[in-house]
Amino acid sequence: MVTTATPVQVVYKRPASLSDTPTHYCPGCTHGIAHRLIAEVMDEMNIRERAIGVAPVGCSVFAYNYFTCDFVEAAHGRAPAMATGIKRVLPDRVVFTYQGDGDMASIGMSEIVHAAGRGENITVIFINNAIYGMTGGQMAPTSLPGQKTTSSPTGRDVESMGFPMKMAELLSQLEGAGYVVRRSLHDPKNIRMAKKAIRLAFETQIRGLGFSMVELLSTCNTNWGVSVLEAMQYLKDHMLPVYPIGDYKVSPALENLRV
Amino acid sequence: MPKELLKGNVAMAEAAVRAGVEAYFGYPITPQTELLEWMSERLPALGRTFLQAESEVAAINMLYGAACTGARVMTSSSSPGISLMMEGLSYIAGTEVPVVLIDVMRGGPGLGNIAPSQGDYNQIVHGGGHGDYHPIVLAPSSIQEAIDFTVLAFDLAEKYRTIAFVIADGNIGQMMEPAELPPMRPLRTEYPEWAVRGAMGREHHFLSSIYIDPKDEEVTNYRLMQVWNRIQANEVRYREYYIEDAELVVVGFGTAGRISLSAVRNARAQGLKVGLFRPITLSPYPFKELEEISQHAKKILVVEMNSGQMLEDVQRAVKGRIPVEFYGRMGGMVPFPDEVLAEILRIQQEEIPLDGDPRQRWMERFAPIINWKN
Ligand SMILES: Cc1ncc(C[n+]2csc(CCOP(=O)(O)OP(=O)(O)O)c2C)c(N)n1
Numbered sequence: 001m002v003t004t005a006t007p008v009q010v011v012y013k014r015p016a017s018l019s020d021t022p023t024h025y026c027p028g029c030t031h032g033i034a035h036r037l038i039a040e041v042m043d044e045m046n047i048r049e050r051a052i053g054v055a056p057v058g059c060s061v062f063a064y065n066y067f068t069c070d071f072v073e074a075a076h077g078r079a080p081a082m083a084t085g086i087k088r089v090l091p092d093r094v095v096f097t098y099q100g101d102g103d104m105a106s107i108g109m110s111e112i113v114h115a116a117g118r119g120e121n122i123t124v125i126f127i128n129n130a131i132y133g134m135t136g137g138q139m140a141p142t143s144l145p146g147q148k149t150t151s152s153p154t155g156r157d158v159e160s161m162g163f164p165m166k167m168a169e170l171l172s173q174l175e176g177a178g179y180v181v182r183r184s185l186h187d188p189k190n191i192r193m194a195k196k197a198i199r200l201a202f203e204t205q206i207r208g209l210g211f212s213m214v215e216l217l218s219t220c221n222t223n224w225g226v227s228v229l230e231a232m233q234y235l236k237d238h239m240l241p242v243y244p245i246g247d248y249k250v251s252p253a254l255e256n257l258r259v
Numbered sequence: 260m261p262k263e264l265l266k267g268n269v270a271m272a273e274a275a276v277r278a279g280v281e282a283y284f285g286y287p288i289t290p291q292t293e294l295l296e297w298m299s300e301r302l303p304a305l306g307r308t309f310l311q312a313e314s315e316v317a318a319i320n321m322l323y324g325a326a327c328t329g330a331r332v333m334t335s336s337s338s339p340g341i342s343l344m345m346e347g348l349s350y351i352a353g354t355e356v357p358v359v360l361i362d363v364m365r366g367g368p369g370l371g372n373i374a375p376s377q378g379d380y381n382q383i384v385h386g387g388g389h390g391d392y393h394p395i396v397l398a399p400s401s402i403q404e405a406i407d408f409t410v411l412a413f414d415l416a417e418k419y420r421t422i423a424f425v426i427a428d429g430n431i432g433q434m435m436e437p438a439e440l441p442p443m444r445p446l447r448t449e450y451p452e453w454a455v456r457g458a459m460g461r462e463h464h465f466l467s468s469i470y471i472d473p474k475d476e477e478v479t480n481y482r483l484m485q486v487w488n489r490i491q492a493n494e495v496r497y498r499e500y501y502i503e504d505a506e507l508v509v510v511g512f513g514t515a516g517r518i519s520l521s522a523v524r525n526a527r528a529q530g531l532k533v534g535l536f537r538p539i540t541l542s543p544y545p546f547k548e549l550e551e552i553s554q555h556a557k558k559i560l561v562v563e564m565n566s567g568q569m570l571e572d573v574q575r576a577v578k579g580r581i582p583v584e585f586y587g588r589m590g591g592m593v594p595f596p597d598e599v600l601a602e603i604l605r606i607q608q609e610e611i612p613l614d615g616d617p618r619q620r621w622m623e624r625f626a627p628i629i630n631w632k633n
Binding site: 048051052054061064067068070071074078082083085086088089093110 | 321471
């Protein structure tokens with residue numbers, strides 16, 4: 001019998017930009033998926049050595065443990081300001097923030113809007129899970145109308161608690177924004193689309209086309225009080241109608257870019 | 260360098276430029292704004308970073324980010340803006356990155372006014388942001404000192420990886436005086452090993468103020484205290500005038516110290532044995548030196564442009580050995596040398612009790628000056 005040696009082919013491995021530190025995230029949490037996508041993109045673009053990440057306050061406060069690029073850890077909501085400081089003195093580095101919805105759309109609203117308004121050449125990965133994860137499930141500015149949280153026990157009443165903040169729509173209005181899109185992490189197809197968007201966001205920065213943000217609809221099965229699968233379904237059924245996936249601002253210079 | 264007629268805010272800005280500041284982030288506020296304006300012109304022309312932030316909250320966090328790259332960085336503001344920076348300062352202290360801040364103090368609390376004040380003493384020297392940390396705080400009383408201390412602040416901040424403040428008041432910021440600027444220093448080309456500048460050919464690292472295990476945070480606090488001990492041992496600065504044979508020693512910093520010096524000179528002209536002790540580092544405070552003075556002098560008068568914030572530090576140093584009196588103006592009011600002289604003359608003559616509260620005694624004497632009616 002003749003045997004031909006089949007070459008071993010690696011089809012799946014840890015991206016070099018992702019460290020092998022076990023994460024502290026809850027099982028089923030989409031933070032892990034978002035981390036991996038960023039790391040894959042950093043590998044593909046070969047930017048790990050010149051990337052500097054800015055971690056937020058929130059469940060991803062330890063993001064710096066999971067990447068193999070340099071990192072700093074910001075005060076709650078201030079990541080875009082901190083990233084601005086870094087990018088302004090090191091303009092040839094790839095600077096990105098990673099922020100939750102409480103961090104970015106509540107306490108850090110001013111910093112994010114002005115970073116976008118200035119056309120700051122930074123990339124923002126925005127994890128919208130419609131809740132404050134780290135502090136145990138309080139209402140976020142992105143919580144859905146009627147959503148029950150530990151601080152809106154009878155559901156978010158828009159009359160007294162306001163309406164969801166639509167960050168992609170909001171930031172896309174600013175001239176400084178080069179690339180602002182919303183994607184979702186609830187199924188493989190959307191995850192692939194999310195990765196492509198992250199790639200385009202970094203390409204925006206490298207090309208000096210201004211502020212870039214990818215909003216990633218995410219789940220928090222722990223604080224939503226549901227199973228992992230139910231969380232994915234909830235995102236699909238309830239978040240997608242309020243937060244439509246889409247390209248809210250794409251600089252014309254990016255339109256012909258194929259990645 | 261020849262002497263030039265310089266406005267305080269501009270002098271401090273240009274001193275920072277010459278000391279090699281690489282990035283400035285700030286937000287307009289009177290009586291500090293000329294500093295920011297000067298930077299907006301100078302830094303871009305030199306190919307360095309200037310950015311007007313959307314708020315002091317943003318400015319201090321931009322500063323924090325830039326400091327993490329190991330660059331020489333600074334911001335400046337006035338009292339209400341400094342209040343907004345306190346969160347960021349605490350993070351900067353916890354991350355152990357060097358930054359320089361200039362506070363051109365104005366009348367408060369609240370929006371207050373734009374007149375000179377020393378009301379931020381406690382906030383900056385004793386507190387401010389949350390947690391345990393001590394900044395270095397320098398208090399100039401002339402434009403020349405404002406220049407020299409700005410340069411010194413950068414060197415000290417970097418030497419100890421700490422926060423260095425220059426606290427001036429609206430007087431120092433706004434007045435013009437002949438002073439000499441330092442020569443232009445070349446910009447640095449090497450960056451400290453801890454700096455976050457991208458993991459090029461080295462292990463990645465991070466800068467953060469989070470130590471989630473309290474054991475680690477305790478060790479970090481201990482390290483901060485070790486650094487603070489070194490600062491206390493090596494960086495105390497002060498100026499003495501006519502102290503040798505002085506029976507009454509006036510203690511004042513910054514503009515209050517300068518005004519007191521005029522009063523002390525007048526008193527000397529009248530043959531009175533009066534001297535001035537002017538702390539330059541408000542933090543670390545010259546406790547030991549004041550303690551020594553209290554072993555020779557008979558009385559102390561503390562003069563401030565606030566309600567006696569430094570007074571309590573003087574009392575800590577004097578430890579009740581000799582009587583301490585206080586005279587202050589508040590809310591943007593500046594004492595005249597004659598007011599201080601009148602106090603000197605009164606204290607020389609009167610018996611001042613060792614016990615009791617100098618602040619209470621001052622309030623009683625002070626009420627008629629502002630036509631206070633109960
Ligand atoms: C100044 C300040 N206020 C409040 C907090 C408490 N806090 C920590 S994380 C957080 C909310 C985080 O929620 P989000 O940004 O949505 O991120 P997630 O944890 O859901 O990933 C809050 C309020 C803090 N650390 N600092």
